Amino acid sequence: MSAEPGEANHDGGVLVLAATPIGDPRDASPRLAAELAGADVVAAEDTRRLQRLCAALGVRPAEGGRVLSYHDHNERSRTPELAAQVAAGARVVLVTDAGMPSVSDPGYRLVEAVVAAGGRVTCVPGPSAVLMALAVSGLPVDRFCFEGFPPRKPGDRARALAGLAAEPRTLVFFEAPHRLEATLQAMADAFGAGRAAAVCRELTKSYEQVVRGPLADLLTWSREHPDQVRGEITLVVSGAEPVAADPDEAHAQVARRVEAGERLKDAARAVSAQTGVSARELYAGYVHRPTS
Structure with missing residues (x-):
């Protein structure tokens, strides 16, 4: 039996990567609610957050099935179990705390295992901090690259950013609030203090804020307004302008x-x-x- 366009095919096992809201639960799609309710297994990065999301959507997760934790600390050990479930014909839905699983979140190992075993992988598209930050940044979005979290150690971070200094595409990073000032300083050192950028925080939430300007100005802002450097942060930095080498x-x-x-x-x-x-x-x- 084949599925109609836009309709899930429930024949055989499948891994469903389900994007969840990055802040506002109203961004959840009806398909996400249906997948959570109809799964044989829901693997969640944080089962308590999953319960709150399901309450907001008015559904019971994996009704008649199981809910399992799947996070950084047990991803390696739990992956074979979940891949085996897919191989045995189960519909396994994977959700992380916000956004798309495997994008700076757990999930890559499971996708790799299911694909290696010849299994089927699909996804429920949804909100993305990367795409939203790009859209509101005011910077070019025709070409971009996502770099995730910069290295935590200063030396490693400086070397990683130095390697991106000549990258012509718009750059997107995630960063923790307590490291934002140090990262903006490192970016100003590597890219130049005048490079245009945007700090996007708490996207889709009540205190959503986008601060735009040269890296030097953003660094000053982060120092002068520590009360605003909170929540989940996405950094967007313009690409390098082509220059003639001297x-x-x-x-x-x-x-x-x-x-x-x-x-x-x-x-x-x-x-x-x-x-x-x-x-x-x-x-x-x-x-x-x-x-x-």
């Missing part, structure tokens, strides 16, 4: 960064990303520079 200036930039205390290898990599001049050439140029 090898002499690139070498001078490396020298200045090294003299300021940066490791030569990191300085060469960062300036290479910004200018297009070979990192190896910049490294060698500094090592063999004339000295008086």
Whole structure:
């Protein structure tokens, strides 16, 4: 039996990645409610949040089925069990706390396991903090890339951002409130203080706020208004403008960064990303520079 267009096919097992509201429960679709009620198994990142969502939707999760926890701490151990359920013919619905499972949330391992076993995977589309932040940022959205959470350690974060300094596409990041100031500083260092960006927080919620401006201004805002740096944050940063490389200036930039205390290898990599001049050439140029 084949399903009509837009109608779920319940023949055989299937993994359903179900997007949940990122804030306002009214953004949930009727299809999400139907999937939660009709699943054989609902795997949830937080079962308490699932219960609150189902209460708002007026449904009982997995009525006649099971509700299981599936989060960062048990994802590896629980994946084989859930993949086996799909292989045995169950309809397994996976939900995370907000947005689409596997996008900076648990789910990738389960998708990988089900696909490797020849199983079927589908999804219930829904709200996305990435797409909403892009839409309201005021920055170009014709081409973009999603980078998730920047590394937590300062050195790792600086290196990761340096590698993105010459990226021409609009960049989207997630960040925790207590790390926002440090990340904005690192972005200003890597991308330039004048790079346009937007801090989008608490999207679709009562205190939704979008602050737009150069990275330097956003950094000042985060320092002067710590009371507003709360909730879930999505950062959108404009891509790099194409520039004609000046090898002499690139070498001078490396020298200045090294003299300021940066490791030569990191300085060469960062300036290479910004200018297009070979990192190896910049490294060698500094090592063999004339000295008086």
